[in-house]
Amino acid sequence: MSERITNVMKTEFAAKSINEAYARSAVAAFAALCDPSVSVIADIKTVVSEAVTNAIVHGYAGFENKQECIVSVLCKMTEGNKLIIRIKDKGRGIEDVHTAMQPLYTTDTDGERSGMGFTVMQSFTDAIRVRSTPGKGTVVTLEKRLKR
Amino acid sequence: MEIGCKTEGNTTVAYILGEIDHHNAVTARAALDEMIEQLAPIRFGIDLSGVTFCDSSGLGLVMGRMRKCQTVGSSMFIKNPSAAAERMLAIAGMDRILKIERGK
Ligand SMILES: Nc1ncnc2c1ncn2[C@@H]1O[C@H](COP(=O)(O)OP(=O)(O)O)[C@@H](O)[C@H]1O
Ligand SMILES: [Mg+2]
Numbered sequence: 197m198s199e200r201i202t203n204v205m206k207t208e209f210a211a212k213s214i215n216e217a218y219a220r221s222a223v224a225a226f227a228a229l230c231d232p233s234v235s236v237i238a239d240i241k242t243v244v245s246e247a248v249t250n251a252i253v254h255g256y257a258g259f260e261n262k263q264e265c266i267v268s269v270l271c272k273m274t275e276g277n278k279l280i281i282r283i284k285d286k287g288r289g290i291e292d293v294h295t296a297m298q299p300l301y302t303t304d305t306d307g308e309r310s311g312m313g314f315t316v317m318q319s320f321t322d323a324i325r326v327r328s329t330p331g332k333g334t335v336v337t338l339e340k341r342l343k344r
Numbered sequence: 345m346e347i348g349c350k351t352e353g354n355t356t357v358a359y360i361l362g363e364i365d366h367h368n369a370v371t372a373r374a375a376l377d378e379m380i381e382q383l384a385p386i387r388f389g390i391d392l393s394g395v396t397f398c399d400s401s402g403l404g405l406v407m408g409r410m411r412k413c414q415t416v417g418s419s420m421f422i423k424n425p426s427a428a429a430e431r432m433l434a435i436a437g438m439d440r441i442l443k444i445e446r447g448k
Contacts (some may be wrong), residue, residue, distance in 0.1 A: 213365075213366055213367035213370070213430040214367055216365045216366055216367050217363065217365060217367065220365075238397075238428065241397060242397075242398075242399050245365050245366075245397075245399040245401075246399055246400060249365065249399065249401060252366070253366060253393045255360065299436075300436075302414050305410055307407075307411065308369070308373065308398045308401075308404045308405070308408050309400075309401070310401075310403035310404040310407055310436060311371075312400040312403055312435060313399075313400045314433060315400075315436075316399065316400050316432075319435060
């Protein structure tokens with residue numbers, strides 16, 4: 197049985213790296229309405245940063261008009277203070293999600309990515325779901341209990 | 345984010361203040377690589393005590409600079425990582441393969 201939703205927030209922005217800070221701050225501000233601990237806020241900022249960065253760096257890699265490439269972040273709060281965050285892009289998608297989620301796996305050729313993004317998302321949340329269609333895009337859903 | 349460095353003897357220590365995400369890592373990479381190339385110090389440290397936020401882009405930044413230091417023959421270390429930086433290093437097991445100096 198799923199928990200009743202008590203609050204919702206949605207924000208959409210261009211796939212530009214400057215918006216990474218905006219996205220994690222916006223979600224942190226929404227989460228802060230439930231008064232979680234400082235460390236829970238730090239976890240939320242980190243995982244949002246990972247998923248949004250992936251949308252920008254990998255999802256929309258090779259797309260020309262970045263201001264037309266949109267990343268959307270939807271947050272839902274449940275009655276039991278569980279935060280559900282859905283990060284969505286309409287980019288290239290992922291061929292093999294299982295492989296992509298392995299620690300240190302990266303398709304980056306520049307040598308500047310660690311391949312630890314999904315591992316960080318897994319470690320700092322209570323649940324993660326990744327749905328992706330090559331050529332269509334990717335949806336990452338993260339769940340974090342803010343209070344017991 | 346703010347970056348600078350200080351050289352004492354054979355050691356150059358760079359510092360990064362503020363948030364390390366993918367956006368800032370691009371700037372930090374350029375600044376650190378310039379220091380490494382121009383100074384090619386015997387020891388190159390990155391002081392992470394002033395890092396208030398760090399995601400896995402920070403790990404990529406550190407891993408990339410380790411490789412850069414190898415190309416010029418500098419020995420790299422991390423100095424006083426903040427809690428935010430430390431847990432990123434720990435998640436990748438880098439706290440075991442990297443020299444980390446604490447204190448001072
Ligand atoms: N939104 C996305 N769109 C397309 N590919 C993605 C997306 N997110 C992740 N990936 C793929 O999964 C890989 C692993 O992601 P991650 O663990 O965050 O490591 P990194 O970002 O350092 O490469 C990426 O290199 C990329 O190939
Ligand atoms: Mg990533």
